[in-house]
Amino acid sequence: MDRTILKPRNPPVVEFNHDEFAEIEDVSNTADIYNEQLAYRSFCFSPEDLENLKIKATGDGEISTCTSFEALSAFVWKARTESLRMKPDQKSKLLFAVDGRSRFDPPLPEGYSGNGIVLTNAICTAGEQIGNPLSFTVKLVHNAVKIVTDGYMRSAIDYFEVSRARPSLASTLLIITWSKLSFHTTDFGWGEPVMSGPVALPEKEVILFLSHGKERKSVNVLLGLPVSAMKTFEELMQHI
DSSP, rough: OOGGGOOOOOOOOOOOOOGOOOOOTTTTHHHTTTTTTTTEEEEEEEEHHHHHHHHHHHHTTTTSSSHHHHHHHOOOOOOOHTTTTTTOOOEEEEEEEEETTTTTTSSTTTTOSSSSEEEEEEEEHHHHHHSSSSHHHHHHHHHHHOOOOOOOOHHHHHHHHHOOOOOOTTEEEEEOTTTTTTTTOSSSSSOOOOOOOOSSSSSTTEEEEEEEEEOEEEEEEEEEEEHHHHHHHHHHEEEE
């Protein structure tokens, strides 16, 4: 319970750019398309689908390996950018949390209670993303994970201490991953749950990853998009 382990330094030292807090100009006027009625969908990615995405991401040799999370996040982020018909010079940002428990030096103690996560980000233009193969976006996600070190997390803590800023969601996709949370082990007296998930997504910029299936090896992707954008997104989901 000792939160002083994560206290800011005195004086604070901001050693990295923390673009997770950066405000991005919406030059594509995506706010207009979000005036449409929103459609909510769930897309299930089987272990075979995830493996196919990883093969697709590494097929051109730009990257030699990637995780299922990196491949799926890149695939969904790229499809969403295209579905929203962003202008080529529109910057798009991906936000997601990384578990820092083992990345601190020394690592947080076993059984440490409370959050030990940090937000990381990747930014590129819509033109770069759509005009390049999947490996381009996967590499951005991979680098966003790789940058999360003890120094980066300490810098993020100090940045927040100085600025009290909130991460900006302008032209942003925020991926929340619940796929490793053990909801399926909860038993209220009548057996394990068949499925679990949120009642609603908190923001239009949020996409949620949930584990699925008896062995929890599939991933359900939950999101909401304007009706016209969802139609394009559904078509892109077929190109695994």
